[in-house]
Amino acid sequence: MLIRIPRRSEPKPSEITPKAVYEDRRRFLRTAAVAGAGAAFPALWWSGPAVAGRKLPGVRHNAQYSTDEEWTDYDDVTSYNNFYELGTGKDDPKRNARRLKTRPWSIAVEGECEKPGVYDLEDFIQPYALEERVYRLRCVEAWSMVIPWVGFELRRVLERARPTSRAKFVAFESVYDPKHLPGQKRRILDWPYREGLRIDEAMHPLTILAVGLYGEVLPNQNGAPLRLVVPWKYGFKSAKSIVRIRFTETQPPTAWNTASPHEYGFYSNVNPAVDHPRWSQKKERRIGEFFKRRTLPFNGYAEEVAHLYAGMDLRKYY
Amino acid sequence: MLRTVTDRWLRFVGKPVVFVAALVPLASIGLDAWNDALGANPIEAITHRTGDWALRFLLLTLAVSPLRRITGWSGVMRLRRMLGLYAFFYATLHGLTWLVLDQFFDWEAIAEDILKRPYITVGVTAWLLLIPLAVTSTRGMMRRLGRNWVRLHRLVYGIAVLGVLHFWWLVKADVSEPAVYALILSALLGYRVLVNRRRRAASLTAAA
Structure with a gap:
């Protein structure tokens, strides 16, 4: 049996x-x-504001990789955001959302690969079937949400570009438009926002590029038109409004790690055992709930991803 | 004659108006809570807003004596205690929000926060130091303590510095808002240094 x-x-x-x-x-x-x-x-x-809010057609729910937890309210998901390009207050990104111009938009795929290229957004997305993935999102500030993303696996994009054997990391670069983006008028971070993953993390089926949420085109404040979602890492690893994907041989510099290396590591896997110097990571407040809940290792995705870090000291590689 | 009119005006109009006005921030938080208008993270919103007002009242309190010196209007001094007590009031609400709504009496987490997070360490210290000032704010205490009252209440300068530091250390990258508070506090403290120096110089000349 x-x-x-x-x-x-x-x-x-x-x-x-x-x-x-x-x-x-x-x-x-x-x-x-x-x-x-x-x-x-x-x-x-x-x-x-471009097409944010439009229903996305032909989205298939992926049950295998989705959590069954209650979805965070749409209004909360789209009004409580960390997106410093649009302002450092939680409600700034929504207020300034229309400052982000998402058309025309092109994405460069480059670096250690056989088929680099620059794509128009529509051409970039076109080959992939859209899936709904309901993921937990855990912010480094100890709050969390459950968000039904719409997107496709990053590995499909990477495979298409045929990375060479030297491609050990994948670097992501976000939009740079200081003329329109209020947050980029000052050097709060070293713009443009940069993020990065080890190649095996980037190839993991949980890692997706999202173009929507709640079945609709991604609102600008959530990182339109294209953003990364890596559910087992703190939210800031999931770069928003991506314009460049680059294969590299060495570990790429990342925005928050550059700003404050002892506070934000390159890996930044959700880990209740390693505190942020200024706050505990043991618990989190799920947006919409009163009582805090315990934070799970790898944000509850340990079964899927813990093997990627076998033998690594996660206190050292925080 | 004029003096008594001003006194009366302060007592029956000025003070009550300030007393009620100082409750407006609290009422506004309550109203927003009632209308579900505190945003996605209401506890964080309450924490930030009570903290903001604690700092603002602290700075207002410190603005009183420079204001008197500049305008020559001594009546304003009679608002100082009330403003100071409101600083303590909002700081207490701020601390209670953290203890009750945020941590919900998780004493282990609370102790860890106080010991390990510098911004919380200084925040809690500032609040603890406010307690003796609030307790000794009555007229009777003032009389009883005499010169020591003035000495004790000089603590407020250190408390304000700790308060601004508390704000500065908690922000992640954009320090522009705490910088505004820091600037105002430096002006208020700098003014006192200047006045003291001038006064000392004057007394030296007088002695010579």
Whole structure:
């Protein structure tokens, strides 16, 4: 007899939230407001902040890699953001969202690979089937969310570029537009924002490039039009508004690590056993909940990713 | 005659107005909480807003005597105690928000925070130092302590410095907001240094 033990991150069929349930009142009101504004100002509707909020067609829910936990409210996911290019306050990114121009947008794939290239956003995304992945997001500031992302596995993109044997890391570079982005007018961080992964982390099936959330085109404040999502690492590792993906032989410099190396490591795997110097990482507040909950190693994805770090001292490589 | 009019005005209009106005930030937090308008992380919002107001009242308190010196209006001194007590009031709300709403009496986590996180260490120290000042703020205490009262209440300068440091050390990268508080505090403290130096010079000349 075959006994199959479901993984913790796997939902029971009964637990997948029906669409009607998550389309709650606030969402309805928002849609109504947008539609109303659209009717009143047709020009604004068409030239508005690109396409954020538009329904994405043909999205398939990936149950294998999705958590069954309750989704964080859409309004919270899109109004409480760390996206310093649009301002350092949590509500700044939403307020300044239209400063980010997501069209035209091109993405360069370069470095240690056989097929580098520069792609227009639509061409870049076109080859891949869109999947919904419901992931936990754990911020280094000890709060967390559950977000239904829409995207595709990063490894599909990397395989297509055919990395050479020298490609040991993948570096990501975010948008640089100090003329429009209020946060880039000052050197809060060493712009543009840079992130990086070891190649095996980048090739892991949990690592995705997201183009949407809640079944819709990614709102600008969440890193439109294309962002990284690495669910077992602190949120800042998931670079937003990506314009460049580069294969490198050596570990690439990353924004927060450069700003404060003893506080933010290159790996930055979620780890309750290693405190941030200024706050504990043992617990987290799930947005929408009152009591804090215990933080899980690798943000609950240990079963999937712990083997990547076998034999490594995670206190040293924090 | 004029003096009594001002006194009366302060007592029956000025002070009550300031007393009520100082409660507006609290009312505004309460209203936002009631309307579910505190954002995605309400506990963080309450923590930040009570902390902001504790610092603001602390700076307002420190602005009183320079204001008197500059304007020559001594009546303003009678608002000082109230402003100082409001600083203590908001600092206490700030601390309670952390203890109750944020940590929910997780004493182990609280102790660890105080010992291991420098910004919390200085924050808690500042609040503890405010306690004796609040307790001795009454007229009776002032009389009883005499010269020592003045000495004790000089603690407020150190408390304000700790308060700004607490804010400075908690931000991740953008220190522009704590920098504004630091600037105002430096101006208020710098003014006192200047006045003291001038006074000493004057007394030296007088002695000679």
